[in-house]
Amino acid sequence: MLSPSQNSIKKAFSRVALVGKYQADGMQERLKDLAGLLAEQGCEVFIEAFTASHLNLTAYPTRTVEEFAGAINLAVVLGGDGTMLGIGRQLAGSEVPLVGINMGRLGYMTDIPIQNVQAILPQIIAGEYEADARTLLDAVVLRNGKAINHALALNDVVVNRSGISGMVELAVRVNNSFMYNQRSDGLIVSTPTGSTAYALSAGGPILHPRVAGILLAPIAPHSLSNRPIVLPQDIVVSIEVVDGREVIVNFDMQSQTNLQSGDIIEVRQSEKTITLLHPRGHSDYKTLREKLHWNEYPSTF
Known part of the structure; x- marks a missing residue:
């Protein structure tokens, strides 16, 4: 019996870009293996330019993230949630979906273990996946x-x-309506x-x-009555620095701006979104169980 040709393999994505956390040990070989796997599925493979230059990957053509829109069908990210946050912000609004592959600990967004990628990634390329749209925050410092x-921030804006x-x-x-003055760490x-990142450690809900x-x-508020609150998606939050020394605002903890008294940070939901692709049968609750050790006794972890 003849094997199906690469062109006859059913695929939902034909032009795939690989993005890697280039500082991680073994990343060059991992990306080469992934590129070979994608080529076997009949995909045209590209390496994100920054990743390629740092890892000296020359066997495949490169594209900058800015060139993904309209040229790339799918971005496969190898690393952790931090890597996914960075590339997610850059691709927001581009309509290029992302697949996250983790190299160690399970991530909330990079939820495909590297040891399972040989089985799962071809299924996603063939169109067997679940799509998950995520919102971002749009922040302006005045x-x-x-x-x-x-x-932009995919996780959070932190003052x-x-x-x-x-x-x-x-x-x-x-929405220009005064909520409160708050003395706190931020x-x-x-x-x-x-909500499963910094906000969770500050006592926020999932x-x-x-x-x-x-x-x-709030982060360690002076008044215990300052509690977390969930607001509608269509509001604008305005945060004014009334007093404080060495105050900063972080965006996903990956970039920051130093603030002065009187500065205002306006935060709203961005019109841009990103789409994460998960394997069939993906469960957010299973991820939470595994990350937060639900249903386990403390002595077991």
Whole structure:
């Protein structure tokens, strides 16, 4: 019996780009193996330009992330959730879906273990997957009424003090309606995706990815009555720095802006989204069980 040719293999994605956490040990060989696997599925394989240059990968053509839209059908990210956050922000609104492959600990977004990729990735290429749309936050930093920074965040926008300064005082408004003045170590504005990140450690609730909301979670507030709150997705949160030294605002903890008293950070849901692809049968609850050790006794972990 003749084997099917590469062109006859059913595939939902024909032009696939690989993105890797180039600092990780063994990344070059891992990406070569993935590229070979994709080529066997009949895909045209590209390596993200930054990844290729750092790992000296020359066997496949390269594309910058800015060139993905319209040229790439699927981005396969090999690394961890931090790698996925970075590439997700850059691809937001491009309609290029992402698949996350983790090399060690299970990730919330990079949920395909590297040891299972040989079986799972061909299924996704063939169209056997579950799509998961994620929202982002759009943040503008205003100083004297002028924008000094504009950034997206897939997880969260965090206004906080430095490690050696005292509390920061923030005035928070929602749709121009005063909510409260808060003295604390900071304030987290989170997407549902980010609710399992920093906001969770600050006592915030876990939001299912399909919940349409924005989470505010104070960091070590001076008043115990300052509690996390989930707001509608169509609001604008305005955070003014009233007082504090060495105050900063972080975007997904991967970029930041130094703040001054009087600066205002306006945060709203972005019009841009990203799409994550998961294997058939993917369960957010299973991921939470495995990450948070639900149904286990403390002595077992």
